[in-house]
Amino acid sequence: MTVTTSHYSLLAVLCVVLIVLYFAKRSLDIINNPPKSKKKGYGASEDEPVPLPTPLNITPEEVKTRDDRPWRPFRWPYHQTMSIFKLDVNHWLDMDKYYYDYIKEKERVIHTYGPDNFDSLPGSEDACLELMETVKEHMLLRYPLLFTTPDNGVHVKNELTGEVLDFSEPLKENPLVYISKMAKEDFYVVRKGEDGAHRLVAAAVPFPGGSFGIKYKLGKTLDVIHTEVPYYEEKLKPSMEKWFSRMKPADLVERASWYISWDHKLLLNNVYALKEGDKVQSDILPSQFNVRVERQTLRRLPKSKAIIFTNHPVFYSIDEMKDEPLVPSLIRKIIYEAPESICKYKNFQSFRDHLLPYLNNLVDEQIKKGLITEDTPVKTMPTYPFASFLKDSDDTKGWSNPKYPVNYSKEFHKEIETAPVLERDTFARSAKVGNLIFSST
Numbered sequence: 001m002t003v004t005t006s007h008y009s010l011l012a013v014l015c016v017v018l019i020v021l022y023f024a025k026r027s028l029d030i031i032n033n034p035p036k037s038k039k040k041g042y043g044a045s046e047d048e049p050v051p052l053p054t055p056l057n058i059t060p061e062e063v064k065t066r067d068d069r070p071w072r073p074f075r076w077p078y079h080q081t082m083s084i085f086k087l088d089v090n091h092w093l094d095m096d097k098y099y100y101d102y103i104k105e106k107e108r109v110i111h112t113y114g115p116d117n118f119d120s121l122p123g124s125e126d127a128c129l130e131l132m133e134t135v136k137e138h139m140l141l142r143y144p145l146l147f148t149t150p151d152n153g154v155h156v157k158n159e160l161t162g163e164v165l166d167f168s169e170p171l172k173e174n175p176l177v178y179i180s181k182m183a184k185e186d187f188y189v190v191r192k193g194e195d196g197a198h199r200l201v202a203a204a205v206p207f208p209g210g211s212f213g214i215k216y217k218l219g220k221t222l223d224v225i226h227t228e229v230p231y232y233e234e235k236l237k238p239s240m241e242k243w244f245s246r247m248k249p250a251d252l253v254e255r256a257s258w259y260i261s262w263d264h265k266l267l268l269n270n271v272y273a274l275k276e277g278d279k280v281q282s283d284i285l286p287s288q289f290n291v292r293v294e295r296q297t298l299r300r301l302p303k304s305k306a307i308i309f310t311n312h313p314v315f316y317s318i319d320e321m322k323d324e325p326l327v328p329s330l331i332r333k334i335i336y337e338a339p340e341s342i343c344k345y346k347n348f349q350s351f352r353d354h355l356l357p358y359l360n361n362l363v364d365e366q367i368k369k370g371l372i373t374e375d376t377p378v379k380t381m382p383t384y385p386f387a388s389f390l391k392d393s394d395d396t397k398g399w400s401n402p403k404y405p406v407n408y409s410k411e412f413h414k415e416i417e418t419a420p421v422l423e424r425d426t427f428a429r430s431a432k433v434g435n436l437i438f439s440s441t
């Protein structure tokens, strides 16, 4: 068949019709589903729905060997800033191989110290109930093989502990107890009062670490709570207030801070059990030193508008990070050269001279192995706040350290056996001076 001019004209008309149809359909799609604005940074719109987690089908067996994202929150230069990151809701309440130990330790703290660590004030009831429902929904949606329900959430079986939680009304226990039987995180419930100030109105905080006692913080404003925190007034407070004034339920963020101790305890670490001026015992091996990362999240509940702050401690031994370029150099720099007030707050003086030869050796080894050079600038790592191996795995497989896998469960159990004596002595000492742990009295 010969192609004539009329064929070409027909083809051209057809093309024009198709192009017109395509653009007509696109504008209809856009009207029906307007594209989300590509805002930089944070700040959801008022009507943006609160994100729900997607299922992660890990089994109780898989949890036993699972590590979550590997935190390395070391910064240099060390400025006290909010350092918050947008949080993927899937990571609001993480899951790892220490889950069972943490839940059991929560039980011990509840039974031993009760309201010292778990308490709520009148007026916080609706917020605590909403938090309980939010935690329950999160666990059921995110971990369908770890939390199961035969009756749409009235009864929920925690497949990791074997316990069935009965949510039928009236509730048998305080909502804070239910929360603590589902999640391994500490929870702080904060509300804005009529005077505009944010106050801590409920707390399920069994793992404060020892730098503060949560019973001294309940009912206090965030300003009072952070009195001891270096640079709070001049650096943190203005950004926090700005953030809280704009934070919508769909704005979830996370951050991490850290300190060092020579144990894995959750309620009270050795570094905060020392009397003021005391130093680590000379027989503690460098391999016993751990960075305790305080992984924190912030979100707002849609109904009560309460702000929920969570904290989850996780330990990384300095030893397991020894081949990660710059980690030993950063730790050495920070414990000696961070602002004096931060060194004091984290009690770096109590152990840094003891740890120095070990850190010097690790830095020399990194140079010998070609991981860094003498001239590599000591500054925040490009993969901050995570280890470089974050990119090599995913949610399903988890993030065990590929070179030096660690499980501190055994050491943790041993340490807990002797913890009550240390706790009794330290808490008795601190009770005399209120919130200050480093007391020589």
Ligand code: HEM
Pocket: 081, 082, 083, 188, 190, 200, 211, 212, 217, 222, 225, 226, 227, 228, 229, 230, 236, 240, 257, 258, 294, 298, 307, 309
């Ligand atoms: C909104 C709820 C929050 C609560 C209930 C809360 C509670 C606390 C408590 C109890 C402490 C220990 C204070 C002490 O040692 O006496 C603390 C420390 C601290 N908080 Fe907050 N906080 C909240 C939000 C934030 C936010 C949004 C930031 C971000 C800038 C922040 C930054 C810090 C810092 C830097 C410290 C010192 C320990 C560290 O280095 O992490 N806090 N907070």
